Amino acid sequence: MTADVVWMTPAALARLQEELETLTAPGRELDDAQKARVVELRELLKKARAESKPDDGLVEPGMRITARFEDDGTTIDFVLGSRSVLGLDESMDVDVYSPESPLGAAINGLYVGDKATFETPKGERTLTILAAKPAI
Structure with missing residues (x-):
């Protein structure tokens, strides 16, 4: 995996996905801060991994x-x-x-x-x- 991977729990991944769905619901008008958050969430979700890391004794994120x-x-x-x-x-x-x-x-x-x-x-x-x- 690359350094661009963001490791998270399944619960954290689900909350981020729910937030994105709420912000991008049809007919919803977004202000500039919300638009920026949508971009941030999409980038974060592209990098997200909600799976167990190898138990190899290596100190790394996750x-x-x-x-x-x-x-x-x-x-x-x-x-x-x-x-x-x-x-x-x-x-x-x-x-x-x-x-x-x-x-x-x-x-x-x-x-x-x-x-x-x-x-x-x-x-x-x-x-x-x-x-x-x-x-x-």
């Missing part, structure tokens, strides 16, 4: 990540992906970090067992990837 911070031993559990998309599925009861965030950028493409260091407002932090499982 994966649920568990990691341990080296400095204090605390663990963090989150999904790497789009908050705006994953937030559409109310069953997703986990934090979401963007692949473009400092944490997301540092770990994207790593495997279970790998370490990554990234900048936070309080300084550098290093973590170890403990698990990377499909979130969908």
Whole structure:
């Protein structure tokens, strides 16, 4: 799959499709913001995949990540992906970090067992990837 794929749950995909159907219903007049949203939804739906990702230990969007911070031993559990998309599925009861965030950028493409260091407002932090499982 390419980097242009947007992984999402079936529930999130259904909500996006419903929104597009509502906006494009026959006879509906759209303002400029709604027209822009229709374009955005169509582009997003072209890239959408609502299927399970391979369970291969690769950290990438659509994966649920568990990691341990080296400095204090605390663990963090989150999904790497789009908050705006994953937030559409109310069953997703986990934090979401963007692949473009400092944490997301540092770990994207790593495997279970790998370490990554990234900048936070309080300084550098290093973590170890403990698990990377499909979130969908």
